Amino acid sequence: AQTVTQSQPEMSVQEAETVTLSCTYDTSESDYYLFWYKQPPSRQMILVIRQEAYKQQNATENRFSVNFQKAAKSFSLKISDSQLGDAAMYFCAYGPSGTYKYIFGTGTRLKVLA
Amino acid sequence: DTEVTQTPKHLVMGMTNKKSLKCEQHMGHRAMYWYKQKAKKPPELMFVYSYEKLSINESVPSRFSPECPNSSLLNLHLHALQPEDSALYLCASSPGTSGGLSSYEQYFGPGTRLTVT
Numbered sequence: 001a002q003t004v005t006q007s008q009p010e011m012s013v014q015e016a017e018t019v020t021l022s023c024t025y026d027t028s029e030s031d032y033y034l035f036w037y038k039q040p041p042s043r044q045m046i047l048v049i050r051q052e053a054y055k056q057q058n059a060t061e062n063r064f065s066v067n068f069q070k071a072a073k074s075f076s077l078k079i080s081d082s083q084l085g086d087a088a089m090y091f092c093a094y095g096p097s098g099t100y101k102y103i104f105g106t107g108t109r110l111k112v113l114a
Numbered sequence: 115d116t117e118v119t120q121t122p123k124h125l126v127m128g129m130t131n132k133k134s135l136k137c138e139q140h141m142g143h144r145a146m147y148w149y150k151q152k153a154k155k156p157p158e159l160m161f162v163y164s165y166e167k168l169s170i171n172e173s174v175p176s177r178f179s180p181e182c183p184n185s186s187l188l189n190l191h192l193h194a195l196q197p198e199d200s201a202l203y204l205c206a207s208s209p210g211t212s213g214g215l216s217s218y219e220q221y222f223g224p225g226t227r228l229t230v231t
Contacts, residue, residue: 033218043202045157045222091156095218100145100170100208102220104156
């Protein structure tokens, strides 16, 4: 069965510092996609970053970057220069190619300290 | 326009009521989704429509009835709900057309907070 694990229920980071959120997944598929979503207390899920499994290059979006280790089945999210607006629940999601079904991790709540 | 809209924002209904949730997108996406989310939990997939046809039903009770009248609109009809159905109901859409990563990127609406009394 495919699973996604986020082992950090809660993390804290000082404003302007860097934080890394971990995500591991289990699959026997070779072609799939990985996503990080952010859900602030206002509740709308926002796509932060995405990665295609067959691309070795790690995705980056401004202050957000991933460390994708396919062999280790690891997909961590690094947030640089953390801002108060980054405070949210972060969900890692796995999506096999050819299906519309995501498998979400349990989420990591990120607190940003001023 | 990368927006998915949902109405109403909040809904309180009794167990004998019939109500509907509405979701709309104008991005030309061909796949639309309903999720249920409990507090501090990840979203749980309920239904997926692809090209206006029901593609996935995650064994959802029949008191939830989805409808996709056209490619931009998705409804969720509610009838005889239970208090445990109280949750945030999220709609999402994805391109679902060309294949590749962009086909599967899901864009979420702000949700409808449902309370069943």
